[in-house]
Structures are given as C-alpha cells and as structure tokens.
C-alpha cells in the first residue's frame with residue numbers, strides 16, 4: 001500500500017469516533033481493525049490520507065480515515081446529535097402505506113389480534129384500552145366494533161395518525177376511539193388503562209426495540225392488575241439445514257460455466273453470511289432438532305434495562321441426520337384471557353404455523369457441519385442491544401456439537417442487526 005508522511009508518526013494518539021461500521025476492503029483483512037459505528041478509537045499515525053493506524057480496546061490495525069470523525073469536533077457533534085433512535089427515518093417509514101399494507105395483508109398477524117378481541121369481547125365491556133403504535137388503528141377498530149370498551153386511546157407517533165382519525169370516523173367509532181398523535185413514552189392520557197395492547201414485535205422478536213416503548217407505556221399507564229396483550233413472548237431457535245441458500249450464495253462459485261471461482265468464496269461468506277437473513281422461509285424438514293424456546297419474556301415483569309442483554313440457553317438432541325448450515329429463529333406471542341381460566345390466544349411465526357410477514361431469520365455458520373442422530377448441539381444465544389443505535393442489536397451464537405467422543409466441535413459467531 002502506497003504511504004506518504006502526512007503527520008508526525010510519534011505525535012500523541014488522537015481520539016476519534018467511528019461514524020459507521022468498518023468495511024472489509026482490498027487491504028488485507030489481518031491488517032484491518034474491526035470496529036462498529038460509535039466506537040471510540042485512538043489514531044496513532046496517519047501514514048496516508050486514506051488509511052490510518054488506530055487502536056480499539058488494545059487492538060491496533062488500519063482503519064479507513066473516511067469512517068472516523070475527530071472526537072469533540074463539529075462532525076462528532078453531528079454524531080452525538082444524530083438521533084440514536086433514528087426516529088425521523090423510523091416514523092417517516094410508518095407515515096407511508098407500504099409497511100401498513102404489509103402488516104394488514106398479514107392475515108395470521110391481524111386475525112390473531114381480532115381473535116383475541118372476539119374471545120374476550122364480554123370481558124372488554126366498559127374497559128379502558130390503550131393501543132400503542134396503532135398505525136391505521138385496526139386493533140382499536142376491532143375493539144370498538146367487536147366489543148364494548150368504554151374508551152380506546154389509539155396512540156400513533158407517525159403522520160399516519162391524521163388518517164387514522166379519518167378511519168375511526170369512517171367506521172363510526174369516534175365515540176369510543178380517541179386517536180392521540182405522539183410517542184407512547186410522551187403522550188398524556190387522562191386516566192390509567194385496563195388493557196395495553198400493541199403489535200410491537202420485530203425480527204428476532206425485539207429488533208427495532210419498540211418493546212421499550214411498550215414497557216414505558218406499561219409503567220406509566222397500565223393500572224394495577226391491568227392486562228398486557230401480548231402477555232408473554234418467546235424466541236424460538238432450531239439448528240437447521242439451508243441447502244438452497246448455501247447453494248445459491250456459496251456453492252455457486254465452485255464452477256460457474258465450468259470455471260473455478262472458488263477464490264471468491266471468502267468474499268461470499270463475508271458478504272452473505274455475516275449478517276442474518278431476514279424473511280427466510282424454513283421448511284419443517286430443514287429442522288435438524290425439535291425447535292426450542294430459548295428466550296421467554298414476561299411482559300408484566302420485563303424491565304427496560306433487561307433489554308440491554310438477553311441470554312438464552314439451548315440443548316438440541318439431533319433428531320434428523322443432515323448438514324448443519326446454521327440456526328433459524330422465530331417468535332411466538334401469547335394473549336392471556338381477560339377471564340380467569342379462559343383460553344390463551346397464540347400468534348406463532350414459525351414454520352409449523354400460518355405464514356406471516358416476519359417469516360423466519362436465518363443465521364448461517366461459516367462452515368457447514370454434518371450432524372447425525374444421537375449428536376447434540378448445546379450452547380447459548382445472546383441478544384446485545386447496540387449502545388449507540390438503540391433500535392439495533394447483535395446476536396451472538398455459541399455452540400458445541402457433542403457427537404461420538406473424539407468429534408466434539410464448537411464455534412461462536414456474532415451477527416449484527418444491523419449496526
């Protein structure tokens with residue numbers, strides 16, 4: 001790499017902040033320093049205007065100068081003032097119909113909320129309801145049309161709220177449903193509520209971290225003995241095959257058009273297997289073991305601070321011999337009955353249930369491993385919330401494959417979602 005002296009190399013290291021995640025480039029990977037947006041680095045030398053020599057948590061390496069801004073200067077102020085919740089972009093996206101059409105078109109999702117209302121319509125009589133993040137107000141309209149609550153506060157932060165008011169009027173529900181435009185954390189209600197209902201789930205259950213807004217609204221507005229819908233949630237995991245995806249992204253380079261393109265496979269692994277694959281559709285036959293609930297959230301006791309790091313354990317006896325390409329995750333949420341002893345309503349986004357717009361999420365290992373019946377895959381999953389970008393997280397999977405004595409293999413991989 002061409003270098004020219006641009007600064008005295010023995011000057012004191014200078015503090016910088018990473019303004020985006022590192023990129024792997026033509027520079028040899030072993031020379032490059034890995035970092036994430038928001039990391040504080042120390043720049044020791046600037047041998048060129050493009051690549052600087054920096055240190056992060058005791059590890060040194062080259063970093064692209066354009067990815068850093070000096071701590072304390074105007075640019076860093078931009079970073080520090082850049083909204084860690086990215087609310088402008090987030091609520092901007094919900095101000096258009098695209099996402100609402102996707103959610104309303106998801107019959108499994110929307111019908112389950114309707115079923116929860118219908119199953120509890122008697123108990124909902126004269127109750128006060130808060131629908132947090134009501135979007136077009138469909139859940140609030142279900143409540144007003146299929147039951148007899150005294151009031152529904154439909155809270156929506158995006159500009160969709162003004163249309164939601166029209167929909168409430170259009171459907172003759174303005175006596176019962178009041179639309180409040182604002183963030184659930186900030187709106188003022190005139191009273192506590194008996195039921196807090198919200199559709200807050202994201203990929204891997206918590207991505208987007210709208211769940212924090214639900215917990216904040218619970219702590220402010222749910223009366224003693226009030227009900228949370230969903231009442232509980234589980235993240236489900238399974239070791240799986242993903243032959244099609246592996247063939248499409250990795251095996252493809254073996255001999256396209258009779259040529260050997262295998263030198264591109266490390267690049268393919270970096271580009272396609274470093275981040276999770278959203279909207280994956282796993283076939284039940286791809287499951288190599290019985291799926292298991294690795295994380296369980298109780299929406300009455302869960303605290304916002306608990307969201308920083310959520311850990312689950314797993315122990316999968318292999319039920320089907322095959323190729324362990326990775327893990328697939330999905331979630332299920334439960335709506336407890338308002339009647340003591342009444343039936344719980346479940347929304348399950350897994351491969352054995354009605355398809356949903358969330359589909360499933362696939363985490364690909366770097367190298368597939370053969371598994372046989374009798375083997376066991378044990379380990380942990382850790383969801384770590386991004387300390388800077390508050391709607392993002394990473395998923396770390398640690399696994400051990402226990403097979404006949406001499407073949408124990410273990411591995412660990414961390415997947416950013418997305419920063």
Ligand SMILES: NC(=[NH2+])NCCC[C@H]1O[C@@H](n2cnc3c(N)ncnc32)[C@H](O)[C@@H]1O
Nearest residue numbers: 094133135156157158183184199200201213
């Ligand atoms: N399942 C999800 N991942 N998203 C589905 C619900 C998202 C809806 O809730 C709204 N919304 C999200 N967070 C908030 C909040 N804190 N306050 C008010 N509305 C919100 C958002 O504008 C959108 O209309």
